[in-house]
Amino acid sequence: xxxxxxxxxxxxxxxxxxxxxxxxxxxxxxxxxxxxxxxxxxxxxxxxxxxxxxxxxxxxxxxxxxxxxxxxxxxxxxxxxxxxxxxxxxxxxxxxxxxxxxxxxxxxxxxxxxxxxxxxxxxxxxxxxxxxxxxxxxxxxxxxxxxxxxxxxxxxxxxxxxxxxxxxxxxxxxxxxxxxxxxxxxxxxxxxxxxxxxxxxxxxxxxxxxxxxxxxxxxxxxxxxxxxxxxxxxxxxxxxx
Amino acid sequence: xxxxxxxxxxxxxxxxxxxxxxxxxxxxxxxxxxxxxxxxxxxxxxxxxxxxxxxxxxxxxxxxxxxxxxxxxxxxxxxxxxxxxxxxxxxxxxxxxxxxxxxxxxxxxxxxxxxxxxxxxxxxxxxxxxxxxxxxxxxxxxxxxxxxxxxxxxxxxxxxxxxxxxxxxxxxxxxxxxxxxxxxxxxxxxxxxxxxxxxxxxxxxxxxxxxxxxxxxxxxxxxxxxxxxxxxxxxxxxxxx
DNA sequence: CGGGTCGTTGACCGTGATCAAGTAACGTGG
DNA sequence: CCACGTTACTTGATCACGGTCAACGACCCG
Numbered sequence: 001x002x003x004x005x006x007x008x009x010x011x012x013x014x015x016x017x018x019x020x021x022x023x024x025x026x027x028x029x030x031x032x033x034x035x036x037x038x039x040x041x042x043x044x045x046x047x048x049x050x051x052x053x054x055x056x057x058x059x060x061x062x063x064x065x066x067x068x069x070x071x072x073x074x075x076x077x078x079x080x081x082x083x084x085x086x087x088x089x090x091x092x093x094x095x096x097x098x099x100x101x102x103x104x105x106x107x108x109x110x111x112x113x114x115x116x117x118x119x120x121x122x123x124x125x126x127x128x129x130x131x132x133x134x135x136x137x138x139x140x141x142x143x144x145x146x147x148x149x150x151x152x153x154x155x156x157x158x159x160x161x162x163x164x165x166x167x168x169x170x171x172x173x174x175x176x177x178x179x180x181x182x183x184x185x186x187x188x189x190x191x192x193x194x195x196x197x198x199x200x201x202x203x204x205x206x207x208x209x210x211x212x213x214x215x216x217x218x219x220x221x222x223x224x225x226x227x228x229x230x231x232x233x234x235x236x237x238x239x240x241x
Numbered sequence: 242x243x244x245x246x247x248x249x250x251x252x253x254x255x256x257x258x259x260x261x262x263x264x265x266x267x268x269x270x271x272x273x274x275x276x277x278x279x280x281x282x283x284x285x286x287x288x289x290x291x292x293x294x295x296x297x298x299x300x301x302x303x304x305x306x307x308x309x310x311x312x313x314x315x316x317x318x319x320x321x322x323x324x325x326x327x328x329x330x331x332x333x334x335x336x337x338x339x340x341x342x343x344x345x346x347x348x349x350x351x352x353x354x355x356x357x358x359x360x361x362x363x364x365x366x367x368x369x370x371x372x373x374x375x376x377x378x379x380x381x382x383x384x385x386x387x388x389x390x391x392x393x394x395x396x397x398x399x400x401x402x403x404x405x406x407x408x409x410x411x412x413x414x415x416x417x418x419x420x421x422x423x424x425x426x427x428x429x430x431x432x433x434x435x436x437x438x439x440x441x442x443x444x445x446x447x448x449x450x451x452x453x454x455x456x457x458x459x460x461x462x463x464x465x466x467x468x469x470x471x472x473x474x475x476x477x478x479x480x481x482x
Numbered sequence: 483c484g485g486g487t488c489g490t491t492g493a494c495c496g497t498g499a500t501c502a503a504g505t506a507a508c509g510t511g512g
Numbered sequence: 513c514c515a516c517g518t519t520a521c522t523t524g525a526t527c528a529c530g531g532t533c534a535a536c537g538a539c540c541c542g
Contacts (some may be wrong), residue, residue, distance in 0.1 A: 063466065082373035084369055086475050088376075099291070117351070124365055135331065186384060193489055233327070435498090
């Protein structure tokens with residue numbers, strides 16, 4: 001089954017027509033290699049993407065080399081929604097590892113808006129869920145220490161992976177290097193290294209290669225004041241199918 | 242004219258039916274006083290609001306007293322969209338000054354989704370524009386100095402005020418105290434005071450009471466790498482009226 | 483082997499936090 | 513009209529978290 005449908009049907013069931021609409025978003029498929037740039041700031045934002053395989057991230061550069069990763073993308077995620085509001089892309093999309101994407105034009109959304117209010121409500125809700133998550137993120141960047149931010153990132157990634165990956169435990173592959181983790185959290189790779197090391201010493205997490213295990217989930221959750229926004233959505237107000 | 246319609250019609254024109262849909266969102270009206278809490282984290286998120294008069298902001302608390310303001314609300318803004326994804330509110334909404342709000346239930350959106358694909362596309366686009374703005378914000382918090390963040394905030398507020406306020410100059414009322422500015426930018430009020438003072442000394446801005454003037458806009462824009470995301474939206478792919 | 487990427491560790495430094503005191507503006511009540 | 517409390521802003525002294533710079537080690541792949 002497509003990982004987009006899998007992810008969406010975690011929240012509501014779909015009619016055949018709705019499933020067909022979703023399937024049209026994944027008709028094409030393109031491969032990218034690790035560190036390929038899929039699109040850059042200022043390029044025409046004609047297409048959206050469904051991530052099918054591999055992790056990606058979007059980031060914004062500052063002219064002096066500072067970089068902020070604003071979104072980490074997993075299989076089943078829709079990429080580029082924040083850019084549909086503009087004629088050109090507001091961030092750069094890069095492959096964190098070899099990956100597969102399904103591009104689709106903005107206008108396919110227009111069809112969904114006209115024909116499926118229920119699917120529209122879901123997409124609208126997901127966009128707003130993402131907004132709420134960005135706010136949590138902003139809180140982490142504005143008011144949290146390095147250790148708290150790292151705890152937050154690990155918990156959020158784990159929560160997201162649970163949605164498309166039933167049977168997910170607290171051990172997961174983290175295909176990001178410490179530069180990338182730092183750029184996502186507003187830290188330097190040096191300090192990421194130090195802090196991860198200290199958290200490992202304290203028995204909060206364990207690392208083997210690029211795999212992480214959250215050992216003391218309760219303590220991590222308290223550290224980061226983490227709330228799982230992915231586990232459920234309020235779909236009670238949605239139009240009927 | 243209602244400030245919501247004014248703000249939305251900045252981007253597209255509306256049919257009579259669409260105007261009526263928008264008007265249903267502003268049927269009721271409630272007054273609040275400065276520092277009133279409209280709703281808090283965890284309360285049932287039954288209603289959304291249209292801000293009609295006065296500034297507000299939503300924030301998230303940490304248990305030890307740290308606070309992050311995640312959104313500053315102006316007249317004409319829709320408040321609470323990030324919460325429609327959940328059964329209860331994810332942030333607290335507070336009045337920055339005396340203000341007027343128009344509450345409406347989530348289910349009024351459901352009607353819009355069923356009857357007006359074009360208005361749906363606009364709301365969807367605005368939600369995603371807000372996402373892009375949050376990402377700019379995240380970049381500011383993660384990778385910018387205090388001075389750059391303040392430049393960024395002032396430019397963004399000014400850009401937003403221009404939408405509903407034709408003839409807006411670079412002088413505007415800023416009804417937020419320095420604690421609130423700090424909480425929005427991840428700084429202490431002390432440092433906000435110092436930095437604003439230094440920026441004034443450098444001739445970048447001027448202050449008189451709670452009014453701010455951006456004197457060297459070009460330099461401020463360079464400082465903050467500011468891009469105005471409010472001035473125009475890509476509406477070319479929207480369904481026809 | 484050699485070269486590249488990535489992670490670790492050490493020494494030092496600077497931005498912005500913390501703590502504290504003082505000032506200005508304002509409304510209140512006597 | 514002044515004494516007062518409150519709130520907001522400013523300024524100074526000190527501190528610490530995390531940045532910067534640099535060196536080194538581990539690993540992978542050619």
